[in-house]
Amino acid sequence: xxxxxxxxxxxxxxxxxxxxxxxxxxxxxxxxxxxxxxxxxxxxxxxxxxxxxxxxxxxxxxxxxxxxxxxxxxxxxxxxxxxxxxxxxxxxxxxxxxxxxxxxxxxxxxxxxxxxxxxxxxxxxxxxxxxxxxxxxxxxxxxxxxxxxxxxxxxxxxxxxxxxxxxxxxxxxxxxxxxxxxxxxxxxxxxxxxxxxxxxxxxxxxxxxxxxxxxxxxxxxxxxxxxxxxxxxxxxxxxxxxxxxxxxxxxxxxxxxxxxxxxxxxxxxxxxxxxxxxxxxxxxxxxxxxxxxxxxxxxxxxxxxxxxxxxxxxxxxxxxxxxxxxxxxxxxxxxxxxxxxxxxxxxxxxxxxxxxxxxxxxxxxxxxxxxxxxxxxxxxxxxxxxxxxxxxxxxxxxxxxxxxxxxxxxxxxxxxx
Amino acid sequence: xxxxxxxxxxxxxxxxxxxxxxxxxxxxxxxxxxxxxxxxxxxxxxxxxxxxxxxxxxxxxxxxxxxxxxxxxxxxxxxxxxxxxxxxxxxxxxxxxxxxxxxxxxxxxxxxxxxxxxxxxxxxxxxxxxxxxxxxxxxxxxxxxxxxxxxxxxxxxxxxxxxxxxxxxxxxxxxxxxxxxxxxxxxxxxxxxxxxxxxxxxxxxxxxxxxxxxxxxxxxxxxxxxxxxxxxxxxxxxxxxxxxxxxxxxxxxxxxxxxxxxxxxxx
Numbered sequence: 296x297x298x299x300x301x302x303x304x305x306x307x308x309x310x311x312x313x314x315x316x317x318x319x320x321x322x323x324x325x326x327x328x329x330x331x332x333x334x335x336x337x338x339x340x341x342x343x344x345x346x347x348x349x350x351x352x353x354x355x356x357x358x359x360x361x362x363x364x365x366x367x368x369x370x371x372x373x374x375x376x377x378x379x380x381x382x383x384x385x386x387x388x389x390x391x392x393x394x395x396x397x398x399x400x401x402x403x404x405x406x407x408x409x410x411x412x413x414x415x416x417x418x419x420x421x422x423x424x425x426x427x428x429x430x431x432x433x434x435x436x437x438x439x440x441x442x443x444x445x446x447x448x449x450x451x452x453x454x455x456x457x458x459x460x461x462x463x464x465x466x467x468x469x470x471x472x473x474x475x476x477x478x479x480x481x482x483x484x485x486x487x488x489x490x491x492x493x494x495x496x497x498x499x500x501x502x503x504x505x506x507x508x509x510x511x512x513x514x515x516x517x518x519x520x521x522x523x524x525x526x527x528x529x530x531x532x533x534x535x536x537x538x539x540x541x542x543x544x545x546x547x548x549x550x551x552x553x554x555x556x557x558x559x560x561x562x563x564x565x566x567x568x569x570x571x572x573x574x575x576x577x578x579x580x581x582x583x584x585x586x587x588x589x590x591x592x593x594x595x596x597x598x599x600x601x602x603x604x605x606x607x608x609x610x611x612x613x614x615x616x617x618x619x620x621x622x623x624x625x626x627x628x629x630x631x632x633x634x635x636x637x638x639x640x641x642x643x644x645x646x647x648x649x650x651x652x653x654x655x656x657x658x659x660x661x662x663x664x665x666x667x668x669x670x671x672x673x674x675x676x677x678x679x680x681x682x683x684x685x686x687x688x689x690x691x692x693x694x695x696x697x698x699x700x701x702x703x704x705x706x707x708x709x710x711x712x
Numbered sequence: 713x714x715x716x717x718x719x720x721x722x723x724x725x726x727x728x729x730x731x732x733x734x735x736x737x738x739x740x741x742x743x744x745x746x747x748x749x750x751x752x753x754x755x756x757x758x759x760x761x762x763x764x765x766x767x768x769x770x771x772x773x774x775x776x777x778x779x780x781x782x783x784x785x786x787x788x789x790x791x792x793x794x795x796x797x798x799x800x801x802x803x804x805x806x807x808x809x810x811x812x813x814x815x816x817x818x819x820x821x822x823x824x825x826x827x828x829x830x831x832x833x834x835x836x837x838x839x840x841x842x843x844x845x846x847x848x849x850x851x852x853x854x855x856x857x858x859x860x861x862x863x864x865x866x867x868x869x870x871x872x873x874x875x876x877x878x879x880x881x882x883x884x885x886x887x888x889x890x891x892x893x894x895x896x897x898x899x900x901x902x903x904x905x906x907x908x909x910x911x912x913x914x915x916x917x918x919x920x921x922x923x924x925x926x927x928x929x930x931x932x933x934x935x936x937x938x939x940x941x942x943x944x945x946x947x948x949x950x951x952x953x954x955x956x957x958x959x960x961x962x963x964x965x966x967x968x969x970x971x972x973x974x975x976x977x978x979x
Contacts, residue, residue: 338832341835342834393843393847393850393882394843394882425913432850433849439854676817676862676863677817679817
């Protein structure tokens with residue numbers, strides 16, 4: 296067993312804590328052949344040292360006796376004409392740690408590169424030991440260190456290509472994820488007992504029921520805004536009543552389903568990505584697999600099916616709130632009493648209008664759930680990966696929702712609905 | 713060499729002195745009237761059954777947690793009296809590795825080691841890289857590990873990288889929470905050697921909690937046994953293995969402990 300030492304070897308004991316704050320410095324001897332190192336050469340006190348010691352200029356005072364520190368190196372002084380033989384004196388050194396020893400080693404290297412032969416004298420044995428340790432470690436790894444190249448940033452074109460390739464692979468990955476989920480779905484259809492009803496209903500509660508307040512408020516305000524904007528125009532032509540057509544048509548066909556999908560993508564898609572992503576980081580997904588539970592069956596299908604069930608219902612609610620918002624605004628701005636507003640609705644829209652809007656909701660729901668879960672499964676090692684993929688899941692889900700919405704518009708117009 | 717006289721606070725140079733520590737979570741108290749001294753330049757192993765509060769005690773030592781009652785003195789300074797900047801000044805003198813490494817996953821190994829240097833000093837970036845590489849070499853990692861991410865490291869390399877980060881500021885006190893956990897015997901042995909070598913070369917004071925009997929016998933100058941909510945006994949491994957308290961008997965003379973004790977006492 297190594298002997299116990301009574302005190303740390305490299306730090307000076309018994310001089311109070313203040314002594315360790317004395318910065319590293321050096322000063323030249325009057326004949327400029329000896330460099331006296333002083334103070335503490337420790338990590339916090341090294342910052343001001345330059346690579347090479349500053350030579351005192353001609354005629355500069357170098358009275359070491361009075362303690363005038365003419366040579367405290369602060370970088371870019373006059374750096375030339377080092378003596379051919381130079382002694383580094385360490386007898387005034389108060390403390391040295393590994394960073395200080397490295398600094399000392401680099402100092403010697405730099406002086407030798409300037410053509411000076413450097414000799415060390417007066418260093419305490421522990422300080423020399425530390426310097427030897429640093430030199431030994433650096434020498435042992437010299438070959439590897441020389442072979443080490445900083446990772447070159449690839450040229451722009453290569454990065455563009457790499458980025459494109461990654462996007463493509465991610466897209467293909469999403470496609471195969473869709474396929475796997477569809478297979479899992481078929482499997483569950485064949486064995487209905489395997490469907491996780493509890494998880495599914497939980498999704499309906501968490502992502503459907505609990506979204507009602509925020510969704511209701513947003514939709515109401517959107518209804519108000521549409522009524523206001525169209526009311527301003529319609530009033531000019533005395534067509535106040537047509538505000539009902541505008542509000543109900545835009546809300547039922549487009550804005551209701553779209554708003555709902557966007558709110559749910561932000562609320563729930565991100566939560567799916569974060570949940571599955573965190574489970575990836577903590578190996579819980581692998582644990583599920585090892586127990587023989589398919590993560591697709593336990594995590595993805597209930598979310599997708601639950602959301603497919605919840606989103607149309609949410610859309611109906613959002614439609615209602617938006618129409619009420621439009622009705623309130625019409626009453627306030629256009630003096631259109633609610634009774635007139637409501638009687639006008641059946642003339643403006645049909646059940647068909649409602650259904651064309653509602654038909655999009657399950658597709659939106661599937662896209663949001665799949666994108667969220669897929670981004671969760673892409674998480675690798677670590678907290679910031681979870682954050683990145685959560686963000687991506689929201690952005691991609693909203694992009695997909697709008698792309699799908701556009702596709703529906705094209706199809707509807709071809710079908711003449 | 714082992715000193716079991718009544719603890720006094722006169723020796724201001726003690727890296728750690730804990731007095732009358734009491735730690736309670738709700739009604740459950742895990743430390744009661746606990747005293748512990750860590751002497752300069754020693755490797756102190758903190759042992760005890762799982763859940764006896766070793767990690768909590770270490771966290772109180774490094775000012776990450778506060779005891780319900782009692783005094784913690786670091787390098788002779790009362791930790792309770794310190795404001796945040798004072799606590800940070802003390803923390804600079806303490807290097808810590810956590811049970812699970814706690815390397816920042818989004819940074820490379822070299823960047824991990826550079827974090828304390830960047831935050832705590834005004835050294836230029838080039839010098840910080842130089843120092844970080846030196847620390848990497850000091851813990852026996854190859855230079856090409858510098859650009860790797862923690863997820864690309866093996867368990868043993870991960871522990872070494874965490875140790876390199878703990879050494880970044882050249883601390884006086886190194887606190888290691890279960891350093892050998894999750895390593896194979898060879899890897900754990902190599903880590904023991906590394907800790908011994910660094911302690912000797914850098915003149916460190918080391919406090920480590922451990923379950924590993926081999927590492928206990930091999931590395932520790934002194935062992936503090938945590939049991940019955942206090943430090944039940946301190947002394948060299950050989951001394952503690954000869955004690956009669958049932959907890960110590962179970963630890964040192966149990967089925968796993970007995971073989972180790974015999975082998976090391978013979979050696």
